[in-house]
Each structure stands twice: as C-alpha cells, then as structure tokens.
C-alpha cells in the first residue's frame with residue numbers, strides 16, 4: 001500500500017491502534033480510513049453490508065478522493081452517519097467522530113470474534129512449527145550421518 005493522504009487536509013495518514021481496529025488517521029482533522037475487512041471487527045456486519053450495497057447504483061458521488069487510489073468515493077447513508085466508501089479499495093473514510101457513531105457490534109460479539117481470531121493464529125503457528133519439524137526430519141533422513149552426541 002502506498003502512502004495514504006487525508007482527503008481533506010492532504011496530510012499523510014498515520015497507522016493508529018483504535019481497538020478493535022487498526023486505522024489510518026489524519027492528525028490534523030481527526031478523520032480516519034479503514035478497509036471493510038478491518039471494520040467488520042467492530043461495526044455491525046448488516047450495517048456494513050447495507051452500506052456496501054448502497055454503493056451500487058444508489059450511492060451519490062462524493063467530492064472526496066479515496067486516500068489510497070485517489071478516485072472519487074461514494075457518499076453512502078448508513079443507520080449512523082453518512083460515510084465515504086471507495087468501491088475499488090473497499091475503503092471507508094470517516095470524518096472525526098463518525099467511526100464511533102457507526103452501529104457497533106456487542107461487546108460479547110467482539111470478544112468472541114477476537115477469541116476465534118487468536119485461536120486461528122495459534123493454529124497457523126502450530127502448523128508452521130509442525131511443517132518446520134517435518135522438513136527437519138526429511139533433511140535428517142537425507143543426511144544419514146548420525147548427529148554427534
């Protein structure tokens with residue numbers, strides 16, 4: 001991903017941790033950008049789904065350029081604020097305060113999703129170690145010289 005800039009201030013966006021999200025924030029106006037995949041962690045999925053569908057045909061073209069690809073974004077209404085969405089990057093731009101105003105998933109739902117994510121990460125790590133171990137055993141078989149004790 002190239003350097004992203006604020007669609008209002010043209011400032012380079014800074015990667016910031018705003019649990020449960022990692023977003024790209026403008027230090028001047030407080031707006032931020034995040035992909036739909038990231039936003040699914042905290043925003044109700046049905047709300048995101050509806051916003052995405054509204055970019056097809058219904059979306060009014062906004063005057064803001066996408067921070068990533070610099071194409072015009074779609075201005076889309078939600079149950080919360082109106083947001084700017086880039087169809088190409090699946091990226092959403094929030095003005096200051098808009099991210100917090102989006103319909104949130106429940107705390108239990110977020111916790112459950114984080115647990116699943118952690119479990120998947122541990123599984124991948126386990127798999128990686130197992131693969132490394134198998135590679136080592138294969139290497140050992142191809143080098144039948146005994147390891148010095």
Ligand SMILES: [Zn+2]
Pocket residue numbers: 006007008009010011026027028029030031
């Ligand atoms: Zn800005």
Ligand SMILES: [Zn+2]
Pocket residue numbers: 066067068069070071086087088089090091
């Ligand atoms: Zn874009």
